[in-house]
C-alpha cells in the first residue's frame with residue numbers, strides 16, 4: 001500500500017498559474033502499477049459485497065470499471081450531460097445547478113440498470129463537495145437499492161464535513177497530502 005500511495009503522489013500534479021489550482025491525475029493511468037493496484041485498494045475500503053459499481057463520468061467511470069472488474073460486479077455509468085436522458089422516460093436524472101463546477105450538469109443513468117435488490121458502491125477519483133456522489137446516492141435510493149458507500153482516491157472534503165458520513169466515504173489520500 002505504501003508503494004501505491006507513493007506512486008499516486010508522484011503521479012499527481014497541481015496545475016494552474018493563478019490563485020486557482022486544478023488537480024491533474026492523468027499520469028496515474030499511465031503507470032501500470034497504479035492501474036493494477038488501485039482497483040483492489042479502492043474495493044477494500046468499503047465493506048460489503050457490491051453487485052454494482054456506479055462511477056460518475058468521466059474518471060469515476062474509468063476507475064469504477066476497473067473496480068467492478070476486480071470485484072466481479074457490474075458497472076453503471078453515471079453520465080454527465082447525456083442528451084438522450086432529457087428525452088427518455090427510462091432515464092433517471094438529477095440536475096446540478098449552474099453554480100456547481102462553473103456550469104452545472106445533468107447526471108443520469110437508465111433506471112433499469114440498478115435494481116431494488118442491488119448493493120451499490122460508488123467509486124470516484126476525487127471528492128470535492130460530494131455533490132455528484134450525493135446525487136448518485138439519492139438516485140440509487142429512489143430505486144430502493146442498498147448504498148454500501150463511496151470509495152475515492154482523494155478526499156478534498158473539509159475535515160469534519162457531514163457529507164463524508166452521508167456518503168459512507170472512504171479514501172486513500174486527502175488533498176492536503178498532495
Ligand SMILES: O=P(O)(O)OC[C@H]1O[C@H](OP(=O)(O)OP(=O)(O)O)[C@H](O)[C@@H]1O
Pocket residue numbers: 056057058059060101124125126127128129130131132133
Ligand atoms: O465532489 P464533487 O464536488 O461532486 O466533485 C467531484 C467530481 O468532480 C470531478 O469530476 P468532473 O465533473 O470534473 O469530471 P471528470 O471526471 O471528467 O474530471 C471528479 O472526478 C468527481 O467526479
